[in-house]
Amino acid sequence: MWRDAALVAGKDIRVELRSRVATNQVLPFALLVLILFAFALDPDRGFLGQAAPGLFWVAVLFSAVLAVQRSFAIEASDHAREGLRLSGLDPAGIFLGKAAAVAAQLGVLEAVLTAGVVVLYGAHLEGALLLLGTCLAATVGLAAAGTAYGVLAASLRVRETLLPLLLLPVVAPVLLGATKAWEAGLAGHPAQGDPWLRLLAVFAVVYLALGVLAFGPLLEES
């Protein structure tokens, strides 16, 4: 399982390094969302600084939908999904590999967006450990749930419209938890963020487990 996961993750990251779709399209999109928030919420009235954690995670959530879509668009050309089924790779391994690749891309994106909220919204980073832990748990959860729903929708002709409808309500707790944890961290009360961090960890574990179990049957049906 782990060998197959590493193989698939390596393949997906290599595809990204050569095609640069996430770098050239998803990342600028996320930054654009940050700028659009500034237009929507008047920067001069101090809303942006207050709302920075929430806006940051909304941008991450939207980007996660795109990253998942991209992850399965790779498998859509030349019947590659069929190729994956034929390859005899362990489905759990494929799931973990694809989720790891999505998580890695989201991690880079979060680093850039963090710089974005510091520069654009004037947020002060405090409680770095909590912020980092939150990013880790939330990213794993988003990648796991995203990959599970990604393969669910992958074979449908309406996948572009259906995936956000399916995925976003499910990851709503991640948005809530990560935002609250970041608020606690930025406000200098890291202890208040702990329950949220635990919630994010539980979410990540639950969807990793469900994904490992469900990916095989879903891939067979695609």
Place this chain on the structure above:
Amino acid sequence: MPPAVRLQRAVALIGSFPALAGVDLEVTPGEVVLIQGPNGAGKTSLLRACAGLLPVSSGRAEVLGEDLARRQRAVRRRVALLGHATFLYDDLSVIDNVRFAVRAAGAPARDLGAALARVGLDGRLPRTSVGRLSAGQRRRVALAILLARRPELWLLDEPHAGLDASGRDLVDEMVREAAAGGSTVLLASHEADRARPLASRLVAMAGGQVQGEELVLWGGSPPNTPERVHVA
């Protein structure tokens, strides 16, 4: 030694359409079987069912001694399907594609360069993105993967399509070598002149069923099939 393929009354559905409507077929290891029939006869579906891609909904299906319904993954590592799709990633280079496919099948990723050279992809080509290749070159990549994987059962769906003269000769050579090396080949082709000399047995399909068989007494590797010459 169990038969390479054993189908009994196998029915396979695409949606509610019975692509296979009760197929009986038994293939002995080392045979090269040519499947013939008009468009829509069920040739591609038969190959896909043997690869475990198209589930057999009733009847029995065993490939390489494994039950297709229960041991799908075990079967897939030992089987290769080459159809109109080559399952390649456009954004990856040729060599990366081959390496991924070979390692995914659990085969050692050795001598990949030699396999690529054999199919005429050498020089700068291994490092080119597959997306920049022509259709014929893509098929050559798929052939290189077959060479490097050494599957026990080859399922070839119109393998000559889209290839130039040297490519078609290469396919013929590969099929002969595979059979000589003990692998089994199921071949669906409309190019009878080309494919007949390769085959040790002909199977005629129509309407999702096997309609008749004919043992080929010339060409091909000497088949050790039971004497089941009959034409329905």
Place this chain on the structure above:
Amino acid sequence: MIITRRQARRPLTSSSSRRPGSLVRTATGVVGLASVAATVWLGLWVTPPSTNLGQLVRLLYIHPPVAWVAYLAFGVTAAASLLYLWRRTRSVVWDRLAAASGEVGVLFCGLTLVSGSIWGKATWGVWWTWDARLTSTALLFVLYLGYLALRRVPSDPGTRAKRSAVAAILAFADVPISYLSVYWWKTLHQTGTVLNPQRQVHVHGLMAWTLLLGFCAFTLVYAWLVAHRYAVEALAERQQGEGLARALAERRAEGRAA
């Protein structure tokens, strides 16, 4: 595919008589609707207005039972999906039940939101507050709208059944997590806790019986609606199943003609 019962039934059961299942179904429907009517009568005319909630208390006979049915329905969908996915109990019965229950559940979830919103307008003067219960119910509503949307995508029945069952499990796993997160969201680090009007009501005597009747009535209506949806699904599938035998015969005939 939308097939009304009458359309699906006509070509299929022209000769067979009415099955006993439909009698139970009709009885459930009659009793259910009658008890809803009784609840309405008791709730609106017979029971007294509450001392501190006034006439608003009458909403109490509707809102909790409707919410209960929504949760029951989603629970049934999840359980049926699990039974479908488990190889030993895999049967098309569970897929149909999950579909029927999910659909009725979304309907009742919507009704919960509407009645909750009316409650909010009367007590807090606004149609919507970000109260923990209201918010998590809204999330649940959207979650299962997605499930229904997935079911509506046309595809092969077996594929759809498996895919929908997995989706139902993935969604159901989210229910406790999102419930907890929304609850914490509204209660942690906040000065005043959210009003919980139901606790202030002293439920006693006739009011308690009316509420109990409400729970029974809406549960019966739920069962009745699910049974109907189930029957429609079953008939639609049977129509397709009869097509299969014909398709096999046609396919084999192609071979003889060739």
